[in-house]
Amino acid sequence: MKKIFILVNVDWFFISHRLCLAEEALKDGWEVYAAAGDTGRSKEIENTGITYFPLPMSRSGMNIFNELKTFRQIYTLYNKIKPDVVHQVALKPIVYGSFIAKTINIKGVLNSFSGLGYVFTDNRKSIAQSLIIKLMKYSFKRPNTQFIFQNKDDFLELSNFGIFNESNMINFIKGSGVDLKKFSFVPQPSNSKIQILFAARMLLDKGIDELRRATELLKDRYFQKVTFILAGMIDEENKAGVSESYLLDWADNSYVKWIGFQKDMISLVSSSDIVVLPSYREGMPKSLIEACAIGRPIVTTNVIGCRECVIEGENGFLVPIKSYVELAEKLEILILNKAMRVSMGANSRKKAEEEFGLKKVVNKHLEIYSDLLEKV
CATH class of the missing domain: 3.40.50.2000 (Glycogen Phosphorylase B;)
Structure with missing residues (x-):
C-alpha cells in the first residue's frame, strides 16, 4: 500500500x-x-x-x-x-x-x-x-x-x-480550505449588542495589543452597544504570547469577553456581526476564510496572508499594521452601518465560493x- x-x-x-x-x-x-x-x-x-x-x-x-x-x-x-x-x-x-x-x-x-x-x-x-x-x-x-x-x-x-x-x-x-456546506452562509444576527469576533491565539503578533487599544478608543461611545469576543487560547510556548493576567485585566465580561479556545467556530462566527484580525503576518488565516464562508464583513491588516481574504471596501477593510487608530475607525464604520455589514457579508461568501472551497x-x-x- x-x-x-x-x-x-x-x-x-x-x-x-x-x-x-x-x-x-x-x-x-x-x-x-x-x-x-x-x-x-x-x-x-x-x-x-x-x-x-x-x-x-x-x-x-x-x-x-x-x-x-x-x-x-x-x-x-x-x-x-x-x-x-x-x-x-x-x-x-x-x-x-x-x-x-x-x-x-x-x-x-x-x-x-x-x-x-x-x-x-x-x-x-x-x-x-x-x-x-x-x-x-x-x-x-x-x-x-x-x-x-x-x-x-x-x-x-x-x-x-x-x-x-x-x-x-x-x-x-x-x-487549508473551508467546507462550504458545513460553513454555510448565515444572515447577519439580530443581537441586542453588535458582536465583534477576534478568533486567534492570544499573541502580540496577532495584533492583540492593537485591538485592545482600539477597544479603548471606542469604549466611551459603544460600551452599551458592542461586545468584543476574544476566542482563543493562551500560547505560553510562543514568544509573542500574552499572559492570562493581561487578558483578565482587559476583559470585563460585558464590553470585552475572553472565552478561550472554542471548537464550535460555526456557531461563534454565525452569532457575530463583524470579524477582526489585526495580525502582523499570516499564511492564510483560517478564521478569516471561515468568516468569509459564513458571510461576515472583515477588518484586518494589509499584510501578507490577511489581504488575500479581503477586497478593500467590498467585503471588509484593510488597515495598516499596528495602526490601532485606523482599526478603531474602520470598526466604527461597520458598527454604525448595518446595510454595509449585510452587503459586505454577501461579498465575503461569494469570495469564499470562488477561492476557498x-x-x-x-x-x-x-x-x-x-x-x-x-x-x-
Missing part, C-alpha cells in the same frame, strides 16, 4: 488544518501516518483510522537537548515507517523533516509553509534564522521535492535567501501526492 507520513508541530493544528485532507487520503487508498505534539486531542486523530505518533515538539523553543530528542524521534519514525511520501507542515517540521528525508533517501517530499512563523515575522533577524536558512538550502537541494505556499509574498521572501533550486516545484494554494484544496493536495508517488 502507498504510504504517506504527515508531520505537524501540534495535534490541534493537524485537526483544524489537515485532518480533512488526511481523511480524504485514506479514502484515496493511502496508508496515512501522522506525528504531532500531543495536547490531549490525539484520540480525535486516531478515531479516523490514521496511525498517530505523539511527538514532543516545542514550536518555538531552542533547547539543544530537546531539539535533538525531537530530531531523533522523527528520524526513527521515518526510518521505521519508510513512507513513500512525507508531507511536512510549518517551519520546524519542514526544517527537521526535510533534512532527515534527504539523509535516509525518502523519495517524495511535500513541504507546506503555513506562514513563516515567529523567526521571520516583524523583520526579525537572528542566528536561528541564519541556521534555518542554511539547513533549508541543503535539504531542499534534491529531486522530487514540492512546496505549497499560501501566498506569493512568503515564497518571494524565502526565494530571496536562495533556498530553492530548479528541481523544486512550487504550488500556491490559498489556505475545501474540495478544490483537497483535490490539489491529492494530485501532488500522486505526482510525488509516480516519480518514486
